[in-house]
Amino acid sequence: MPVLTLSNAINTGLRRVLEDHPKSIVMGQDVGSLGGVFRVTNGLQKDFGTDRVIDTPLAESSIVGTAIGLALRGYRPVCEIQFDGFVYPAFNQIVSQLAKIRARSDGRLCLPVVIRIPVGGGIGAVEHHSESNEAYFTHTAGLRVVCCSNPLDGHWMLRQAASGSDPVIFYEPKRRYWDKAEVSESAGTERVLPLHKARIVRAGSDLTLLTYGGMVQTCLQAAEAAVEDGRSIEVIDIRSLSPLDLETITASVEKTGRCVVVHEAPVFGGFGAEIGSAVTERVFYRLLAPVLRVGGFDTPYPPAKFEDQYLPDLDRVLDAVDRSFAW
Amino acid sequence: MPVLTLSNAINTGLRRVLEDHPKSIVMGQDVGSLGGVFRVTNGLQKDFGTDRVIDTPLAESSIVGTAIGLALRGYRPVCEIQFDGFVYPAFNQIVSQLAKIRARSDGRLCLPVVIRIPVGGGIGAVEHHSESNEAYFTHTAGLRVVCCSNPLDGHWMLRQAASGSDPVIFYEPKRRYWDKAEVSESAGTERVLPLHKARIVRAGSDLTLLTYGGMVQTCLQAAEAAVEDGRSIEVIDIRSLSPLDLETITASVEKTGRCVVVHEAPVFGGFGAEIGSAVTERVFYRLLAPVLRVGGFDTPYPPAKFEDQYLPDLDRVLDAVDRSFAW
Amino acid sequence: MNPVQLLDIDGELRPHPDWPLDVTPGLCRDFYRRMRLARQFDQEAQTLQRQGELGLWVQSLGQEAAQVGSVTAMRSTDYVFPSYREHAAALCRGITPAELLIQWRGNRHSGWDPDRYRFHIYTLVLAAQLPHATGYAMGVQRDGADEVVLAYFGDGASSEGDANEAFNWAAAADVPLLFFCQNNQWAISTPVRTQMRAPLHQRARGFGLDAHVVDGNDVLAVHAVTSGVAQRLRAGMGPAFIEALTYRIAGHSTSDDPGRYRTDSELDSWRARDPIGRLKRLLDKQGWADKAFHTEVDEECRTLAATARSVCRDLPLSDFSAVFDTVMAEPTSLLAGQRRQYLEFVDSFED
Amino acid sequence: MNPVQLLDIDGELRPHPDWPLDVTPGLCRDFYRRMRLARQFDQEAQTLQRQGELGLWVQSLGQEAAQVGSVTAMRSTDYVFPSYREHAAALCRGITPAELLIQWRGNRHSGWDPDRYRFHIYTLVLAAQLPHATGYAMGVQRDGADEVVLAYFGDGASSEGDANEAFNWAAAADVPLLFFCQNNQWAISTPVRTQMRAPLHQRARGFGLDAHVVDGNDVLAVHAVTSGVAQRLRAGMGPAFIEALTYRIAGHSTSDDPGRYRTDSELDSWRARDPIGRLKRLLDKQGWADKAFHTEVDEECRTLAATARSVCRDLPLSDFSAVFDTVMAEPTSLLAGQRRQYLEFVDSFED
Numbered sequence A, B: 001m002p003v004l005t006l007s008n009a010i011n012t013g014l015r016r017v018l019e020d021h022p023k024s025i026v027m028g029q030d031v032g033s034l035g036g037v038f039r040v041t042n043g044l045q046k047d048f049g050t051d052r053v054i055d056t057p058l059a060e061s062s063i064v065g066t067a068i069g070l071a072l073r074g075y076r077p078v079c080e081i082q083f084d085g086f087v088y089p090a091f092n093q094i095v096s097q098l099a100k101i102r103a104r105s106d107g108r109l110c111l112p113v114v115i116r117i118p119v120g121g122g123i124g125a126v127e128h129h130s131e132s133n134e135a136y137f138t139h140t141a142g143l144r145v146v147c148c149s150n151p152l153d154g155h156w157m158l159r160q161a162a163s164g165s166d167p168v169i170f171y172e173p174k175r176r177y178w179d180k181a182e183v184s185e186s187a188g189t190e191r192v193l194p195l196h197k198a199r200i201v202r203a204g205s206d207l208t209l210l211t212y213g214g215m216v217q218t219c220l221q222a223a224e225a226a227v228e229d230g231r232s233i234e235v236i237d238i239r240s241l242s243p244l245d246l247e248t249i250t251a252s253v254e255k256t257g258r259c260v261v262v263h264e265a266p267v268f269g270g271f272g273a274e275i276g277s278a279v280t281e282r283v284f285y286r287l288l289a290p291v292l293r294v295g296g297f298d299t300p301y302p303p304a305k306f307e308d309q310y311l312p313d314l315d316r317v318l319d320a321v322d323r324s325f326a327w
Numbered sequence C, D: 001m002n003p004v005q006l007l008d009i010d011g012e013l014r015p016h017p018d019w020p021l022d023v024t025p026g027l028c029r030d031f032y033r034r035m036r037l038a039r040q041f042d043q044e045a046q047t048l049q050r051q052g053e054l055g056l057w058v059q060s061l062g063q064e065a066a067q068v069g070s071v072t073a074m075r076s077t078d079y080v081f082p083s084y085r086e087h088a089a090a091l092c093r094g095i096t097p098a099e100l101l102i103q104w105r106g107n108r109h110s111g112w113d114p115d116r117y118r119f120h121i122y123t124l125v126l127a128a129q130l131p132h133a134t135g136y137a138m139g140v141q142r143d144g145a146d147e148v149v150l151a152y153f154g155d156g157a158s159s160e161g162d163a164n165e166a167f168n169w170a171a172a173a174d175v176p177l178l179f180f181c182q183n184n185q186w187a188i189s190t191p192v193r194t195q196m197r198a199p200l201h202q203r204a205r206g207f208g209l210d211a212h213v214v215d216g217n218d219v220l221a222v223h224a225v226t227s228g229v230a231q232r233l234r235a236g237m238g239p240a241f242i243e244a245l246t247y248r249i250a251g252h253s254t255s256d257d258p259g260r261y262r263t264d265s266e267l268d269s270w271r272a273r274d275p276i277g278r279l280k281r282l283l284d285k286q287g288w289a290d291k292a293f294h295t296e297v298d299e300e301c302r303t304l305a306a307t308a309r310s311v312c313r314d315l316p317l318s319d320f321s322a323v324f325d326t327v328m329a330e331p332t333s334l335l336a337g338q339r340r341q342y343l344e345f346v347d348s349f350e351d
């Protein structure tokens, strides 16, 4: 099994998608000769040609809009939005068209479009390049929203997303692009979960840490650190935000009785709010403390020099864990 | 005190804003000679001229974008977005510019811009004309998000919003435009709350119904109906979604021990999730049942003939109340 | 640039050197019939709305020539992206009254199978269909298919970012797409002069589109120009743009109150340019239509109106639970659960 | 339309009948000095980034003439909306090295008080500043002020909906706004031909803007055309557009790898058109600059570089808690609470 970075693992995933689905298309700004600003599409245009790997004009609304048109014609576009903060010009096409055309056409039209978005902070970037905007899309009926956290998932989730029949917002935690792991490109391995399933990354019995994307590593570290305090923490990588695998999540919190949700996005109205409310509705009597949320502060993403204070880190996660136990 | 419809009450509010603030401007599609599709801006252009009441080109992104420019020049624009479903083309300008320019400029620039949006269903409209998209904006740091539910609030909240220094998303529940009530246009009445305060619409002791906009009436009716079952229900009109008046809300739930949130928007990732999580964090030990959420289903807004099934109504609110008591 | 005209308002033919058209009696009768039917249908729908049978209606009244002349110039294999007022074009494609009305009655969001008619569902978010058309045409281009794509939109929609992105993208990508603007002078209450400084076809040319302007109330001119432009497009001469100058005789929709913003004299001047009256004058002058033809058209119109009326009242309404099934192609537990809960909730009242 | 040129690449003056300019030695020396300083500053910032002192830098290298020539043609009261690469223009407005660098060091999102310099903060979301400029100009128009507004953007940004909405809106509203595009041939790795089919100034004219194209590496031409166009604008002749043809000699940013997408020969051909070299040839040929002048400029450059370097390392970094204070003008309990909790949390570690 080759050891790949997340960036390479998604690259090989895209390659397989282009091979497996003759109608698949990769498109976006600078995805061609440059290979994308994170090199995720490196070499694809050279190997698959400019008809299938398309450098688009600089217009996000039309990247999604033309992808919809291509899908109506039978193509399967995988679009790249260059950075999280640049998906907003496409918001109208995503929310009113991509997400709704199936319902608007009474189920007649189907839009297998994947929108890849490098997401989140941690790389010291300038403004608009570190945002976590998943809550906008999880609240939008008609979309699947997934977020990978490691090379194996990145590879497989991309292939699954691009092989489905529904639109998928596909988040890639940019701070993890350079993380390495073994990636099996052949199907059937039991480590490959269906796209909508959450993954128990670390088993534990006293508290459940729910997270996704760039924060999975942070939560794992927190769980390790908590061992010292004699606490056994279960860490779940949610992977699919919408639909949400409440089965796996609920089973865990039923068992542990305590739950902390961690994400990079601001807490107020963030995706953690949904998890908190949904979990509480389901395991109310088992909860020993309210579901606590750790996330970015309710400010715009700050200048790079403040990232470390802004983003949840080991200490802030452990602080919430402490508060949960102290409840 | 004159009796006004919500539409008229906001109209007189806008009139007062134009009188009180020489730099205020009303702008949007068809706000001039037509007076807006809901006649909220009726007569304003005639009285204040085309320089202050502006029929804009058909471009939502630029309605917000030029309003930002006008505000940078010292003006105070109050923009109208014609329907909830047409705010998405302006999403980029709202989220990355309007909401962030103050933070991006280190507090140097201030944008007193109000964006009025007729919101929600209940009027049998065609697609894209009945949406409840408040969760997108409540999750956006840098915006105030408010929603009026009656003529008095409509008048005063608009005047307060347009007199502040921060950007405000101002929702008007379109199904209530024709509701009538007494409106005092003079300040100082104790019925006029600060913009960020929630209002206890009906006092009660057994359960708290939290809601806003078009659902306030529905919840009041539910509370009345519940009297028969011997249940005393407190109804709170949240009014300000961001910032959220957790003080008033928490005090109520502390007292009642039960809480149901009602809104028109889809439940998954909706604003009710934030309320549910925030309330639970604060009054965990007092809760006799989890905070329950009643809202639209997690589908795009359905065709008009299905509105009655889609939107929360008396029965669905009471069902949730029953479930809360049965917990 | 003067708008191309082949038929003046008095019903005189004015052949145009650049836009030849074989003006046969049959062709004119066909256009006349289609426009009459479209107008009759539109009128009936308006009445149905007034009687509470439809939630809303947006009339195509006055724009029949622009729509009939253009859509009939395309091949039936050419995919069309309408906006929301293209009832005349839809009828030409064979879409039935029931399919056209159901959306406005509020039973569904759209009425027909777009693949079957090669006519996309209506798009109500202004200009959003233009990037779709551009992408669809990218697909046609990649397929090497002998097709072109036609996209309708209005003067107001042309101010949206999406419209201009599409003009630019289509031009840059050199796709087989024809943008067709029905400039009916108004976007609800907003006149064209508020939307733009320069004429639209001039803007289109600025993007590098093969752009033309035509008298949109002259069905012959619209047909000739659209045919010619489609032919160039098919020959690989790059994406094109037609601005058809026409007028929205009715209000914007049944909710509108046009008296608030436009004058009777403006309306009258456009009534005088009515596309149907004009073509009738031609038929009359040339003696191309006999009484039998007119009787037949009148009869067809009556039948269509009656059909519209009767199908409207019987339009099927599925059970609400169907709403859950059309959201995603692959079922999710969230939607399955809500569907189940909804049905249980309904059942609980039936006890 | 040929780009206006007043100074050819050999340093010969080519007076242009439509764009008169009083080419004095003083003017040329001033331009030369400003461009040299801009380039030196840019080079120093690039070095600082390579040494880890800045998180990112986007070079203005090669675009000095386009920026210096245009911004100096405006009055100091005219408000300017830059994109993010307008360091040369910013320096001309008096913005200090510290103010320019702080954003790229990551200490703040922006560095200067826009009101003080009549120079807006940088906008990184492409084209978003163009509707702002349009709205600002609507304000100027309403104020009846004797000001015009200048908005910079790139060739790539011109494909965004916001750019085209702004072109259209500004034209329709007839506001005193000058759009200035630095067409530097590339948007990261995407060449202009991928963005558009027709030249940008042609598109601008299509919107009804008074549009011109100029050799963007010819500071005299840029200055002459911008001055002339600004004068027309001030005289109420309607919004305008200038496309300056130039070249981004460096990579897109310090994160870019331009070797992946462009050729050395292209780069060489543009180096030969370098704006500073060209003006120097003029100064030399005409004998308009003596050794003392050059020594002085060299010295000023050295000082600027030294200043840039020394201020960069000392750029102030406020306490994180300040982040909570700049979000809203009117405090909210949410932010006040988070600020307090944050400080308590930090304190808890100090014990």
Ligand SMILES: Cc1ncc(C[n+]2csc(CCOP(=O)(O)OP(=O)(O)O)c2C)c(N)n1
Pocket (backbone or CB within 6 Å): B029, B058, B060, B082, B086, B089, C085, C124, C125, C126, C153, C154, C155, C156, C157, C158, C184, C186, C187, C188, C248, C252
């Ligand atoms: C994005 C968006 N904004 C606003 C509206 C509301 N609206 C519906 S039709 C219309 C006017 C459209 O004018 P035009 O494009 O000229 O088409 P016409 O109605 O004249 O056929 C407006 C403003 C909308 N449907 N979509």
Ligand SMILES: Cc1ncc(C[n+]2csc(CCOP(=O)(O)OP(=O)(O)O)c2C)c(N)n1
Pocket (backbone or CB within 6 Å): A029, A058, A060, A082, A086, A089, D085, D124, D125, D126, D153, D154, D155, D156, D157, D158, D184, D186, D187, D188, D248, D252
């Ligand atoms: C809306 C948006 N999309 C994408 C980006 C990422 N991006 C930053 S600069 C750039 C290229 C811009 O090219 P151009 O407008 O020509 O300006 P230049 O960099 O050449 O000065 C891109 C794609 C962005 N900043 N904003």
Ligand SMILES: [Mg+2]
Pocket (backbone or CB within 6 Å): C154, C155, C156, C182, C183, C184, C185, C186, C187, C188
């Ligand atoms: Mg129109």
Ligand SMILES: [Mg+2]
Pocket (backbone or CB within 6 Å): D154, D155, D156, D182, D183, D184, D185, D186, D187, D188
């Ligand atoms: Mg460029």
